[in-house]
Amino acid sequence: MAVFVQKFGGTSVGDPQRIARCAARVQQRVRDGHSVVVVVSAMGHTTDELIGLAGRVTDSPSRRELDMLMATGEQVSVALVAMALERLGVPAASLTGGQAGITTDGAFGRARVMGVDRSRLDAELAAGRVPVVCGFQGISRDGEITTLGRGGSDTTAVALAAALRVAEQGGCCEIFTDVDGVYTADPRLVPSASKLSRISYEEMLELALLGAQVMHPRAVLFGERYGVPIHVRHSQRPDEGTLICRETPEMEEVMVVGAALKPDLGRVSLRRIPNNPGVQGMLFEAVAKAGIMVDDIMQTEFGEIASISFTVDHGDLADVKIAASQVLDRVGTGELAIEIGLAKISVVGTGMKSHVGVASRMFTALGAAGIPIHNITTSEIKISCILGKEHAQRALGIAHEAFGLDRPGASVGTSVGASAAGAQPALAGAVIGGTAASATTIA
Amino acid sequence: MAVFVQKFGGTSVGDPQRIARCAARVQQRVRDGHSVVVVVSAMGHTTDELIGLAGRVTDSPSRRELDMLMATGEQVSVALVAMALERLGVPAASLTGGQAGITTDGAFGRARVMGVDRSRLDAELAAGRVPVVCGFQGISRDGEITTLGRGGSDTTAVALAAALRVAEQGGCCEIFTDVDGVYTADPRLVPSASKLSRISYEEMLELALLGAQVMHPRAVLFGERYGVPIHVRHSQRPDEGTLICRETPEMEEVMVVGAALKPDLGRVSLRRIPNNPGVQGMLFEAVAKAGIMVDDIMQTEFGEIASISFTVDHGDLADVKIAASQVLDRVGTGELAIEIGLAKISVVGTGMKSHVGVASRMFTALGAAGIPIHNITTSEIKISCILGKEHAQRALGIAHEAFGLDRPGASVGTSVGASAAGAQPALAGAVIGGTAASATTIA
Numbered sequence: 078m079a080v081f082v083q084k085f086g087g088t089s090v091g092d093p094q095r096i097a098r099c100a101a102r103v104q105q106r107v108r109d110g111h112s113v114v115v116v117v118s119a120m121g122h123t124t125d126e127l128i129g130l131a132g133r134v135t136d137s138p139s140r141r142e143l144d145m146l147m148a149t150g151e152q153v154s155v156a157l158v159a160m161a162l163e164r165l166g167v168p169a170a171s172l173t174g175g176q177a178g179i180t181t182d183g184a185f186g187r188a189r190v191m192g193v194d195r196s197r198l199d200a201e202l203a204a205g206r207v208p209v210v211c212g213f214q215g216i217s218r219d220g221e222i223t224t225l226g227r228g229g230s231d232t233t234a235v236a237l238a239a240a241l242r243v244a245e246q247g248g249c250c251e252i253f254t255d256v257d258g259v260y261t262a263d264p265r266l267v268p269s270a271s272k273l274s275r276i277s278y279e280e281m282l283e284l285a286l287l288g289a290q291v292m293h294p295r296a297v298l299f300g301e302r303y304g305v306p307i308h309v310r311h312s313q314r315p316d317e318g319t320l321i322c323r324e325t326p327e328m329e330e331v332m333v334v335g336a337a338l339k340p341d342l343g344r345v346s347l348r349r350i351p352n353n354p355g356v357q358g359m360l361f362e363a364v365a366k367a368g369i370m371v372d373d374i375m376q377t378e379f380g381e382i383a384s385i386s387f388t389v390d391h392g393d394l395a396d397v398k399i400a401a402s403q404v405l406d407r408v409g410t411g412e413l414a415i416e417i418g419l420a421k422i423s424v425v426g427t428g429m430k431s432h433v434g435v436a437s438r439m440f441t442a443l444g445a446a447g448i449p450i451h452n453i454t455t456s457e458i459k460i461s462c463i464l465g466k467e468h469a470q471r472a473l474g475i476a477h478e479a480f481g482l483d484r485p486g487a488s489v490g491t492s493v494g495a496s497a498a499g500a501q502p503a504l505a506g507a508v509i510g511g512t513a514a515s516a517t518t519i520a
Numbered sequence: 521m522a523v524f525v526q527k528f529g530g531t532s533v534g535d536p537q538r539i540a541r542c543a544a545r546v547q548q549r550v551r552d553g554h555s556v557v558v559v560v561s562a563m564g565h566t567t568d569e570l571i572g573l574a575g576r577v578t579d580s581p582s583r584r585e586l587d588m589l590m591a592t593g594e595q596v597s598v599a600l601v602a603m604a605l606e607r608l609g610v611p612a613a614s615l616t617g618g619q620a621g622i623t624t625d626g627a628f629g630r631a632r633v634m635g636v637d638r639s640r641l642d643a644e645l646a647a648g649r650v651p652v653v654c655g656f657q658g659i660s661r662d663g664e665i666t667t668l669g670r671g672g673s674d675t676t677a678v679a680l681a682a683a684l685r686v687a688e689q690g691g692c693c694e695i696f697t698d699v700d701g702v703y704t705a706d707p708r709l710v711p712s713a714s715k716l717s718r719i720s721y722e723e724m725l726e727l728a729l730l731g732a733q734v735m736h737p738r739a740v741l742f743g744e745r746y747g748v749p750i751h752v753r754h755s756q757r758p759d760e761g762t763l764i765c766r767e768t769p770e771m772e773e774v775m776v777v778g779a780a781l782k783p784d785l786g787r788v789s790l791r792r793i794p795n796n797p798g799v800q801g802m803l804f805e806a807v808a809k810a811g812i813m814v815d816d817i818m819q820t821e822f823g824e825i826a827s828i829s830f831t832v833d834h835g836d837l838a839d840v841k842i843a844a845s846q847v848l849d850r851v852g853t854g855e856l857a858i859e860i861g862l863a864k865i866s867v868v869g870t871g872m873k874s875h876v877g878v879a880s881r882m883f884t885a886l887g888a889a890g891i892p893i894h895n896i897t898t899s900e901i902k903i904s905c906i907l908g909k910e911h912a913q914r915a916l917g918i919a920h921e922a923f924g925l926d927r928p929g930a931s932v933g934t935s936v937g938a939s940a941a942g943a944q945p946a947l948a949g950a951v952i953g954g955t956a957a958s959a960t961t962i963a
Contacts, residue, residue, distance in 0.1 A: 093576040127596070133536040134600050135607040142606070145614045146599035149592035153570070156589035157577050163585070164578040171588045176663060220619060 079248035080202075080241050081106055084116040084212065084234035088255040089312035090154050091121035093161075098313055100161035102253065103207060107167055111248065112202050114241065115169075115209040116234040117158050119150025140185035144214075144224045148173070151211035151230070159209045169207040172197065175216035177208065178240075179233065183217030187226040190215060190233070190299070193240035210237065228293030235296045239303035249320075250305050252292065253312035258319035259284070259291050261482035262336040267474050269483035273334060274317070277324040277427050280334050283459045287423040288339035297321065324427050332435060333426035333480035338473045340466060341391040342372060342419040344451070345401055350411035352383035359407065360385065363400040369393045372421070373454045373461065386452070388463060391417065419451065420469035423461040424476050430457045442479035448472050522691035523645075523684050524549050527559040527655065527677035531698045532755035533597050534564035536604075541756055543604035545696065546650060550610055554691065555645050557684065558612075558652040559677040560601050562593025583628035587657075587667045591616070594654035594673070602652045612650040615640065618659035620651065621683075622676065626660030630669040633658060633676070633742075636683035653680065671736030678739045682746035692749040692763075695735065700754035701761035702727070702734050704925035705779040710917050712926035716777060717760070720767040720870050723777050726902045730866040731782035740764065767870050775878060776869035776923035781916045783909060784834040785815060785862040787894070788844055793854035795826035802850065803828065806843040812836045815864070816897045816904065829895070831906060834860065862894065863912035866904040867919050873900045885922035891915050 083106065085099045099117075106113045127146050131138045138146075155171035162169035178194030201208040212230025217223050225232050231252060238250035259281065262270040276284075278301035285294040291309060300307045300321060310318030328334075350356055357376070364371060364387075372388040389397055398415060405411050429435050436453060439460055443450055448471065452463040464472055477483060526549065528542045542560075549556045570589050574581045581589075598614035605612035621637030644651040655673025660666055668675050674695060681693035702724065705713040719727075721744035728737040734752060743750045743764060753761030771777075793799055800819070807814060807830075815831040832840050841858060848854050872878050879896060882903055886893055891914065895906040907915055920926060 093573070096577060130536070130596070130600065131603060134539060135603045137607075138603045139606055142599045142602045142614055145602070145616075146596060149595045149599075152592045152595070153573075153589060156585045157573065159585045159588070160574060160578045160581045163582055164580075171585055173588075173665070222616070 078110050078112065079246045080112045080114070080243045081248045082114045082116060082234050082238040082241065082243060082250045083253060084230060084251065085118070085158070085253045085312055086230065086255065087118040087121055087123070089253050090117050090158060093157070095313075096154075096157050096161045097164075099158060099253070100165055100167070102312070103162060104165050104167050107207065113207050114198060114202070114237055115158060115162075115207055116212045116230060116237060117151060117154040117209065118212050118230040119147075120154050120157075123150040123153070141221070144185045144222055147224050148211070148214045148222045151213055155209045155211050159207075162207055162209070167207055168205055169209055170201050171209045172201075172211065173216075173222075174211045174214035174233065175220075175222065177210040177237070179210075179215035179236065181215040181217050181223045181225070183219060183221055183223055185221075185223055188215060188217070188223035190225065190236045193236055195237075195240045198237070198241065225295075228296065231293040231296030232299055235299040235303075235305050235307060238305045238307075239299065244304055244306055250300070250307045252296075252307060252309045254291065254309065255312065256291055256309075257311035257314055257316055258309050259289070259321070259335070261334065262473060262477045263289070263338065266338060266470050267336070267477050267483075269474075270477065271482070273319050275320045275322060275325075275328070276334055277328050278321060279324065279458055280328075280425050280427055281321045283423070283425040283456070284335050284337050287337040287421070287425065287459065287461065289335070289337045292321070329428050329431060331426055332428040332432045333424045333482065334428075335426075336422065336424045336473055336477045336480070336482060338469055339372070339421040339423075340469060342388045342421055342463070342466075343391045343394040343397075344386055344388045344416040344419055344463065345394070345397050346384060346386040346414040346416070347401060347405065348384045348412050348414060349382055350385065350405075350408055352378050352381050356383075356404070356408055357385060360401065360404045363404050364389075364397060367396045367400045369397055369400070373452070373463070375452055375454065388419065388421065418466045419463055420466040421461050421463050422469060422473045422476055423459050424480055425459040426480075427458050429459070436460050438479055439476055442475050443472055446471065446475050448475070521553050521555065522689045523555045523557070523686045524691045525557045525559060525677050525681040525684065525686060525693045526696060527673060527694065528561070528601070528696045528755055529673065529698065530561040530564055530566070532696050533560050533601060536600070538756075539597075539600050539604045540607075542601060542696070543608055543610070545755070546605060547608050547610050550650065556650050557641060557645070557680055558598075558601060558605075558650055559655045559673060559680060560594060560597040560652065561655050561673040562590075563597050563600075566593040566596070584664070587628045587665055590667050591654070591657045591665045594656050598652045598654050602650075605650055605652070610650055611648055612652055613644050614652045615644075615654065616659075616665075617654045617657035617676065618663075618665065620653040620680070622653075622658035622679065624658040624660055624666045624668070626662060626664060626666055628664075628666055631658060631660070631666035633668065633679045636679055638680075638683045641680070641684065668738075671739065674736040674739030675742055678742040678746075678748050678750060681748045681750075682742065687747055687749055692751050693743070694751045694753060696753060696755035697734065698755065699734055699752075700757060700759055701752050702732070702764070702778070704777065705916060705920045706732070706781065709781060709913050710779070710920050710926075712917075713920065714925070716762050718763045718765060718768075718771070719777055720771055721764060722767065722901055723771075723868050723870055724764045726866070726868040726899070727778050727780050730780040730864070730868065730902065730904065732778070732780045735764070772871050772874060774869055775871040775875045776867045776925065777871075778869075779865065779867045779916055779920045779923070779925060781912055782815070782864040782866075783912060785831045785864055785906070785909075786834045786837040786840075787829055787831045787859040787862055787906065788837070788840050789827060789829040789857040789859070790844060790848060791827045791855050791857060792825055793828065793848075793851055795821050795824050799826075799847075799851055800828060803844065803847045806847050807832075807840060810839045810843045812840055812843070816895070816906070818895055818897065831862065831864065859894075861909045862906055863909040864904050864906050865912060865916045865919055866902050867923055868902040869923075870901050872902070879903050881922055882919055885918050886915055889914070889918050891918070
C-alpha cells in the first residue's frame with residue numbers, strides 16, 4: 078500500500094461534473110488499496126473573480142486582506158470535492174491549509190512553506206478518510222491565513238508528499254492538469270512537439286522558469302530538494318503523463334529535452350554608466366524594492382564605462398522605468414533606454430553540460446531562417462535567445478527542430494564528460510552576445 | 521470612549537457600493553473616538569448560492585462539509601469590508617470566527633457559542649485596528665469550522681459584545697439591517713405599524729419566536745443573559761432604531777408592544793388516546809428525534825381519554841405524520857388528524873402579565889370581524905390565535921388595532937399588580953379554547 082498525493086488544478090475542478098470525475102480518479106486509487114491525500118485549487122476563474130471583486134472595493138487592497146479573500150476559493154473547492162467523494166462512498170474530510178498543518182513564513186501573497194505538521198493528515202488517513210486539502214495556502218505561526226502566490230497549489234501538493242514520504246512507500250505526487258504531460262514544446266505553438274515520459278527536476282525547473290506553464294517552479298524546487306517523484310498527467314484521461322524525477326545516466330545522453338517561449342518581455346538598458354559594482358547593486362536593489370522580477374541580466378564593459386541591460390515582463394516596464402531613472406539621477410551620468418515587443422526562446426537539457434556546440438547550433442539555425450537575435454544568455458543546462466516578439470513562435474519551432482525534438486530520441490549529442498555542477502539560476506547566465514537594435518525609449 | 525460592536529447583515533454588504541456605505545458608518549464611530557468591532561454576514565444571496573452549488577455535487581452533503589463551504593461566504597465579506605475601511609484610512613484586520621476567538625460546541629450546521637477568547641480582539645483594538653469578524657461561525661475545540669445556523673451572525677455580534685462588556689463602557693451592540701427598527705407589526709402587512717423606540721428582551725424574544733424576522737431569537741436570548749443593549753437600526757439611514765434592553769417600569773405600563781404573524785403552519789392531532797403522561801413523552805421524543813421544531817402544544821382531557829394537538833411548520837408535516845403514526849401504533853389506540861393551511865397571529869407585551877382582559881379583547885375583536893379562531897394559546901407575555909391562513913393578514917391588522925398599536929402609547933391597560941415570574945416559553949402556554957374544525961387528514 079502506497080501513499081499518493083493527488084493535486085487537481087482549477088480547470089479540473091471547474092464545475093460539478095468535473096469535480097465528479099476527479100472524485101472518481103481518487104476513488105480508483107483508494108479501491109486499489111492506496112492511501113490518498115487530495116490537494117485542490119480554486120474552481121476555474123474563482124481567484125480572478127475574487128481579485129476583481131476586491132478591485133471594485135479599493136484600488137490598493139492590502140496583501141493580508143487579499144489573502145483572506147483568495148483563500149476562500151480553495152475552501153469552496155475542498156468542501157465540494159469532499160462531498161463528491163462521500164457521494165461515491167469514499168469517506169473524506171476537507172481541510173484548510175492551516176488544518177492540514179501547513180505553516181508558512183507569514184509573507185502575505187507570496188508565503189513560503191516552512192513546515193508541515195502531518196499529525197492531522199495521519200489521523201484522517203488512519204481513520205480511513207481521504208483528506209482533501211486547500212492548495213495555495215497555509216497559516217503563519219501567528220495564525221494568519223497566507224497564500225503561496227500563483228501556482229502555489231503545486232507547492233502544497235509536493236510539500237505534503239514530502240512530509241508523507243510518499244517515495245519511500247512507492248507512491249508519488251500526481252499533478253492532474255488539463256494537459257497530458259510535459260512536452261518538448263507547447264503543442265499549441267509547435268504542432269510537432271511530443272510528450273516526454275521523464276524529465277529531471279533541473280530541466281523542469283528551467284523550463285518552468287522559461288515559460289512552460291505546466292508546473293510551478295517553486296513546486297519543482299521543493300520536489301528536487303526532498304526527492305518527491307512528481308507525475309504530471311491529464312485529469313480527464315487515463316494515460317501516463319510525464320514523471321519529474323532525479324537525473325539518471327540515460328538523461329545525460331539527451332542534449333536538449335525541451336524548448337520554451339516567454340512572450341511579452343521588455344528590455345531596460347542603462348548605457349554609459351560607471352563600470353562600478355556599486356551601481357549594479359544600487360540598480361537591482363531599487364528594482365527589487367519595486368517588487369519587480371528580473372528575467373535576464375546582461376552587462377558589457379568598455380574600460381571604465383559599462384552598460385547593463387535586463388529583461389522584465391512587459392507589464393513591469395513602467396515601474397522599472399521609475400526605479401531606474403532614480404538610480405541614474407543618483408549616479409549622475411548615463412542614459413536609459415527601454416525596448417518593448419521582445420520575447421525569449423530557450424532550449425533546456427541536462428545533457429547540454431556535457432556537450433559542445435549547443436549555442437552555435439541554435440545561432441546557426443535561427444540565422445539561417447533570417448531571424449535576428451538580440452541577446453543570447455546561457456546557464457549550465459539552458460540557452461536562451463532574446464528576439465523580436467514577431468519572430469518568437471517561428472523561432473521556437475526552428476529551435477525545436479534544430480535539436481531534433483520533433484524526432485524523439487534523436488537529440489543525443491556527443492558526450493564530452495559529465496559536469497558535476499548543478500544548474501545555475503537564470504540570472505547568473507553568461508552573456509554570449511548582445512545588441513540593442515530596435516531600441517525604443519518610452520517617454 | 522466606548523466599545524461598539526456593529527453587525528451588518530447580508531443585504532447591507534450586498535455589493536461594493538453598500539460595503540463602502542457600511543465602512544463609512546464604522547468610520548463615523550471611530551472618528552467619534554470609540555472602539556469598534558465589526559461583524560458581517562455573507563454578501564446577499566451567497567449562502568443560498570453555495571448551498572445550490574453543493575446540491576449540484578450531491579443530494580446529501582454532510583453537515584461538516586456544508587459548514588466548510590458556507591463559512592467562505594462570511595470570509596469574503598470580512599476581507600472586502602476590511603479593504604473598504606483601509607481605503608477610508610481606518611486601519612482594519614479581518615478575522616475568521618476562529619481567529620476572533622469564538623469557540624463552539626462542534627455541532628456542525630447549528631453550533632452553539634461556548635465561549636469567546638477576547639485576546640486577539642483586544643490586541644487588534646490596542647493596535648488601533650478595527651477587527652472585522654466573520655459572523656455565523658466559530659471553531660470547535662478540535663479546530664473544526666462550524667456554523668451557527670441561519671441568523672447566527674446576530675448571535676456572533678451579541679456574543680462578542682458580551683465578551684467585550686460593551687454595556688459597562690456605554691457602548692452597545694448595533695445590528696444594522698434593511699429595516700429601521702422593530703415595529704409594532706410587519707409594516708408590509710400592517711401599514712399603520714409604527715416603530716418602537718425600546719422593547720424588552722422578553723418581548724423581542726417572543727416576537728422573534730412568533731415570526732418577526734428582525735432579530736434571531738438565539739441572539740436575543742444571549743443579549744438577555746449577558747445584559748447586552750442591542751440597537752437595531754437601518755444600515756443606510758442615520759435614524760435611531762429600536763433599543764432591545766432590560767425591562768423598565770415604564771414598559772410594564774404598556775400592555776401590548778407588538779403583533780406578529782407566523783404563516784404556513786399545520787396542526788397534528790392525536791385524538792382519543794389514553795390520558796397518560798407516558799404517551800405525551802413518547803410522542804414528543806419521536807418528533808424531536810425527527811428533528812422537527814414543535815410550535816404550540818394543546819391538550820384536552822375527558823377522564824381517561826385525551827387529545828393532543830400541536831402545530832408545526834407546514835414543510836415538516838410529512839415527517840411528523842410518519843413519527844406520530846409510529847407512536848399511535850405503539851399505543852395501540854387513537855386516531856391521527858392533520859390540518860393544513862393554518863397560521864398564527866400573536867400579540868406580545870411584558871405589561872400583559874399585570875393586566876386582565878387581554879385574551880377577551882383579542883377574542884372579541886376577531887369575533888366581531890367574523891374570523892373563526894381554531895385555538896388560543898397564551899404565555900405570561902403573549903397571546904396567540906391559530907386560524908385559517910386566508911384570514912391571517914386581516915386578523916393581524918385587527919389585533920394590531922384592538923390593542924391600540926396603531927395609536928402609539930394608547931395600549932396601556934389597568935394594572936392589577938405586577939407578577940414577578942419571567943416569561944414562560946411558548947410551549948408551556950395554557951390552553952384557553954380549542955376546536956378542530958376543518959380537519960383534513962393527509963392520506
